[in-house]
Amino acid sequence: MTLRQNLRTLLLVGLGGVVGGSLVLALGARREAGAALARESEPLLSRGQEPQAVSIRGWEKGKGWAWNWGKDDEVGALNALTNESRAAALAQAKTGQVFDLGLTYSRRSYKWPGHSPGEIITFRSPDGVHRMHDADAPPLESNPDLVFWHSAAMFISDNVATQIDGLAHITAGPDYPWYNGFTESEWGGDWGPRKCDAATIPPIIARGVLIDVAAYKKVDALAGHTRITKKDLEETLAWEGVSVTPGDVVLVRTGTGRFWGEDGADHARIGEHDSAGVDLEGTKWLVAEQGAIMVGSDTSGYEVNPAPDAPGTGIPVHRYLLVDQGVHLGELHYLEGLSREKAYTFCYVAAVNKIKGAAAGFALRPLALR
C-alpha cells in the first residue's frame, strides 16, 4: 500500500469509515468517495498549504514527469495510471451523471487552417446500392425485403474537434525529436509517426478537475489572447474550493466552447476567443507542482496565442507538455455542462481512436462522470 493510499485510508477512517482488510478491494469505491468528500469539505487545505506526502509513480514535485519510463516508452505520464488510481477516479462517479465533453465535427467545423479539411461523404446509400446492382449489393432474389445500408467515407484530419494530442505531435530541435528522443530520421514515416501514435495512448481514466477561469472571471468567455497565469489558476481553484492532486486530468475553461453550437460553423465567433489560453508558467505549475497527468481546455490549442516572452518557439506549452513532459494535451473539450453544474471534480474517461499512425485522437467524446 502506497503512502498515498495510507493517507486516503486515514481519511476514510477519520470520517467514520471502518474498512477491514478483506473488504478493501470490494469497497474501493467507497474509499475514494470518502477521499473526494474530504477534499471538498476542506477547501482551506487546498491553497497555500499543499497536501503532504502526496506521491505518484514517475512524478517528482518541481520536476514533473519527464522521461522516466524507459527508452522504448511511448506512453509518458499516463504510465502512472494504475488499477488503484482508476478505481479511485471511478469512485467519484457516484450518481451516474455523465457529461459528454465531445463537440460535434462536420465539414463546417472550426479548425486550425493548417490541418487538412474534412468531408464525410455517403459512400453507400440504400437507393444507390439498389440501383447499381454492383458486386457488393445483395442479389434481389435473396433480398426480397429490400434491405440495404448507409456507409460513409471520410477524409478527415487527426487534429479536429475534441482531440487529445499524441506524444509525437510536436517535435523540437534538429532531427526533430519528440517525446523520449524518438527522431524523425529513425521513426518518421509516410503513414504517420511510428512511435507514440494515437494507438499507443491508453484508455484515460483519472480524477478530473475543471478550472473554470471564465466563471471565476464572471465572463461568458475570455477575450481572445487572454493569458491565463498561475495566479489565475490558483485563484480559480481557491474560488471553486478544489485542489489538484497528482494524477489528475486538469481541464481549463475559457468559455470558447459555448460558441461551438451544433457543429462549430461560426468560425468568426469561435475564433474571437480561441486564442485565450494558459501560459507556460501556469502549465508548469499544473504539471510540475500539482502533478497533472494530462491538461486540456475548450480551445483548439490550450495555450495562449501568441505566446508571451518569445521563448524560442511560438508554442512553448505544446513543447513543454508533449516533448519535455510526455503529458498528453486535450483540446476543444466541451466544458459548458460541467461549468453550469459547478462540477469541478469528476471522473474523466477518454479513449482515443485506435488508429495506427494518427498523431492525435480526434472528434472524441470524452466523458466526465459524477
Next chain:
Amino acid sequence: MTLRQNLRTLLLVGLGGVVGGSLVLALGARREAGAALARESEPLLSRGQEPQAVSIRGWEKGKGWAWNWGKDDEVGALNALTNESRAAALAQAKTGQVFDLGLTYSRRSYKWPGHSPGEIITFRSPDGVHRMHDADAPPLESNPDLVFWHSAAMFISDNVATQIDGLAHITAGPDYPWYNGFTESEWGGDWGPRKCDAATIPPIIARGVLIDVAAYKKVDALAGHTRITKKDLEETLAWEGVSVTPGDVVLVRTGTGRFWGEDGADHARIGEHDSAGVDLEGTKWLVAEQGAIMVGSDTSGYEVNPAPDAPGTGIPVHRYLLVDQGVHLGELHYLEGLSREKAYTFCYVAAVNKIKGAAAGFALRPLALR
C-alpha cells in the same frame, strides 16, 4: 423508486448491507455492487428461473424495445440508460482494472470489401514543414528552437475496426426506412444520413456481459459459418454462471479477434472465422427476452453468415436490431482479455466519435471496467 430498484435494495438488505436513507445517493455504487454479487453468488438462479419483476423503461419482455421513444427519436434503446443504470454499471468497476476492447486499425486491416479503403497519411511532417516554409510554417526567426509538428490526413471508412453501428446503418423496404421510420427520400443526404448518425449515439455506460461461446465450446475460435443459437447462448451463460439483465450490453465471443494481431493484416486467418455468429432466434432471445440494450461480438458482422432460413434478407439480424428494435450493434470488439480472465460481467463504456453524418462509430476503443 422503481420496482427494480426496490428489488435491488432488497437484495442489498438481505445480504447484510444496511443502507440508511441519506446514504442512498452517495452509496449508489455499493448498492449495485451488492446486486452484482448477488447474481454471481447465486448462479443457480440465473437459468430457467428468470429474475422476477425485472423492469426497465421502454422495454417489454417478449417484445423488446421497438419504437417507443417518440416520432423524432434517434437514440433507440439507449434512451433507457439513466443515472441509476449508469451508476449501477460503474459500481461494477471495483478494481480499476480496464480491458481495452479496441482493435488497432491500419491500412492493412481486415474489413468487409464493400467498405471504402483506408489510408492514414502524414500530412505535415516536421522536416516537411521546415523545408517548405509555407504559409502555415512558423517563420524561423520566431522559431529558433525548430519546433515543428506531425499531423495526419486520413481517408477512412466509418465501418472499420472496432465499431458500433448507428441506427441509420440499415434500411429495410421501399423508400428505405430505417429506425423509427426515417426514410431516404426525406432524411438521406450526400454527407451521410441526417437522422440517427453516429453523433446521436449517446455515451454508453452499462453493465456488460460476455457470452464466451468459444470458451464454452473449448475451441480457440469457432469455425467459419458457425451458427450460434439461443441454446448455445443459454448453455454458455449457465456454464459461466452469469445471467443477462435488462439494460445490459451483451458481447458474444467467437474467438475471431485473437487473429487480429497487431493490426488485422492476416485477412485469410481472420476471414476463416469471421462468418461465425449469432442467429436471429438467439438475438431475439437476447433482446426481447433478456433485455439486452446493445449486442456485439468479435466479428465484423455479429450475425452468422450466410443467414439460415432465408428470411427475406441476407442480414436479418442487422435488420432486427437496428431497424426493428433500435438496438445498436457492436462489431470487432476485442474480447480475448476478458475471456482469459473469465471476466464475464463488467462495466461497458463506449463513446463513439462525434462525427455528423457518420453511419457508425469506427476504430473505437470501448472499455470493460472491473
Next chain:
Amino acid sequence: MTLRQNLRTLLLVGLGGVVGGSLVLALGARREAGAALARESEPLLSRGQEPQAVSIRGWEKGKGWAWNWGKDDEVGALNALTNESRAAALAQAKTGQVFDLGLTYSRRSYKWPGHSPGEIITFRSPDGVHRMHDADAPPLESNPDLVFWHSAAMFISDNVATQIDGLAHITAGPDYPWYNGFTESEWGGDWGPRKCDAATIPPIIARGVLIDVAAYKKVDALAGHTRITKKDLEETLAWEGVSVTPGDVVLVRTGTGRFWGEDGADHARIGEHDSAGVDLEGTKWLVAEQGAIMVGSDTSGYEVNPAPDAPGTGIPVHRYLLVDQGVHLGELHYLEGLSREKAYTFCYVAAVNKIKGAAAGFALRPLALR
C-alpha cells in the same frame, strides 16, 4: 503528295468559298480549310453575311444540337466530330506553336466553395520508404543503390481548375433528368452518375475560336457580374475579324484567368471578376445560330452570375448547354496567351481524364495549336 493534300491545294488555289451542295458532307475537311482561309483573308465577310450552306451532322440552325443521337447516347454534340473535322482542325496547327490552356491546381486554388476541397499529399517519399522497410519497400540487399520513389495520394474534386463539365453534371426537373433523359432514379449512383460521366467524353479536336471580349472592351478583366450578350459576342468577333462555324469550340475571354497566377491562391482577386459571363441569349446564339460544339471561358462558371431575368433557375446557361443541347462546357481555361498573341482561331485539343463516375474533367491542360 496525297490525294487529300492535292485537294486542299486545289481548294486553296481556286475555291473562293463556294462549295457545291453534293460535296459538302464528303469534304468537310476541305470546306473548313477553305472557310478558315476565307475568313482570315476576308474579314469583312464575317459579319452579317453568314457563310452559305454550312452544315454539320446533328446540328440544325436555329435549333442547335438537342438530343439527336439515339436514346442511349452519352456523347451529345461531340458526336459530330469526324475524321474530316479533326483533320481540318489539325490543319490549322501549321507552326507547331502550342498554348497551354491549363491552370495549375493546388490545395490553395480558387474554386466554388460547394465543391469538395483538395489535398495532394506525399504518399510515399524516398526517405519514408527507406525508413519504414514496409512490405512495399525493396529489401536493401537487392537495392544497394538506394533507389526509392515519390508518389502522391490526392483528395480532389472533379470540378476544379481547368475543367470540362460532363453531360451528367446538371439535372433539371423532377427525378432529376440530365442530357438525353437519363434520370437519377435509374442512372444515379453512389460512385458518380452512371451515364455521361467524364469517361464518355471523347477526345476533343476541333477548330477553336477565341472571343476576346476583355480585349475588345479594352479592359484587363471584365468587372464582376458583367453580362456578356449576343451583341458583345458579335461585336468582338467582328473586331477580331473572325467568325464561328458549325463544329467550333468557342472560348470567351473575360480576363479573369490573368489573376490565377501560380496556382489560384488569390481568391479575392479572382472572385472579383469570376462572376462575369455570357448570358443565355448569347449562348443560344453561339450554339443554335453559330453551331458551337462546345463553349467555354476563363471563369469558373462561364455564365454570368447572377443570371438575369430569373428564368426558373440560377444557372440557365448550364441547363441549356448540358441538358438541353448536350454541349460540353469548358471552365477556367487559361486564355491570356492566346489573347496576347491575338490567336483568335486555332486547333483546340482536350482529352479529359478517363475516370469512371467523374462528372467532369478537372485540372486539365487543354491545348490550342497554331
Next chain:
Amino acid sequence: MTLRQNLRTLLLVGLGGVVGGSLVLALGARREAGAALARESEPLLSRGQEPQAVSIRGWEKGKGWAWNWGKDDEVGALNALTNESRAAALAQAKTGQVFDLGLTYSRRSYKWPGHSPGEIITFRSPDGVHRMHDADAPPLESNPDLVFWHSAAMFISDNVATQIDGLAHITAGPDYPWYNGFTESEWGGDWGPRKCDAATIPPIIARGVLIDVAAYKKVDALAGHTRITKKDLEETLAWEGVSVTPGDVVLVRTGTGRFWGEDGADHARIGEHDSAGVDLEGTKWLVAEQGAIMVGSDTSGYEVNPAPDAPGTGIPVHRYLLVDQGVHLGELHYLEGLSREKAYTFCYVAAVNKIKGAAAGFALRPLALR
C-alpha cells in the same frame, strides 16, 4: 498556300533525304516530314542503315539526353520539343483519325498495390442537394425548375491507369536525388516533390512509334516476365518497316492492355502479363542510340520484372530514364487499336493534369493522331 506548305511540297517532291548542315536545325519540321515519307516508302532503309546526320538539340548519340538543360531545369528531354518538331509531328495527322490511348480508371482498376487506393464518390447528387437544403443549394423559390447537379469527390493516386511518370518519381542514392540532382532534403515536401512535379511536364506533341512486339511474336500478349531486348526491338521495327528518329515517343506493346476491358477489374488476367517489359539494354538503345524523347508501354511498369542481372536496384530502367536521362515514362497506354490497324507511326499528343505536387500524370487519355 503558305510558305510552309510550299516547302513541304518541295521536300516531298525532290528531297531524297539529304539535308544540308545549316538547314538541319531550322528545318526540323521539314526534315521529319521527309524522313517520315522516306521511311514509309522505303522500308528497307530502316534497318542496319541508320539515317545520316539526324540531330536534335540536347541529345547526343551514344550518350542520350542526360542533364543538359541547366541546373534549374525540371523538364528534361522534353525541352527538345520545338515548334518545328511539333509541326512535323502534327503533319502526320493527315486523316483526322484519333486513337484514344487512355484506359478507364475506376475503384476496381488494376494497380500496383503499393499505390494508394481509389474511390470516386458522389459528393453532390441532385436529390441530395434537393433534400438537404444546405447552404450550397439554391433556394427553391429561385429554382422552381429544380435544377441541381452531380459532382464527385475522389481519393486517387497519381500513379493509376494510363500515366506518365514525372521526373521526380524516382530517386537514387543517399539524400535521394532525382533528375538534375534535386534532393529530398532540399526539395522534398509534404505535398509532393517541389521540383519536377507533374505540373512541370509540358504538353507532349511528338512523332510516335509503336513497337508492336506482341504482334511480331504472334501472340495475344507476351508471357509474364518476358524480357524484351534490344534485339526484339530491332527485329520488330524491321518487321514493321519503321525506324525511330531522335525526338520520337516510343511505345512498346506487350499486349497486356487487351485484358484491361471496361475498367481493369480482372486483376488476375492483367497481372499474368503485366511483368513483361523492356530491359535496360533495350531501353538504352531506344534512348541513347535512337533518340527516344519518351518511352512507354501498355504495362504498369514498362520494364521487365524482375530486373535481370541485378544491377543495384530492382528498377534499373526507371532510374535510367527518369533520373539519369530526364526521359518521361509512359505506362498503361492502350495500344490495341494502333496494333489492330498497324498504325506504327503517328502523332502522339499527351497533356498531363496540371496538379502541383503530383509525381505523375494519371488516368490520362493520350492521343495518337494519324
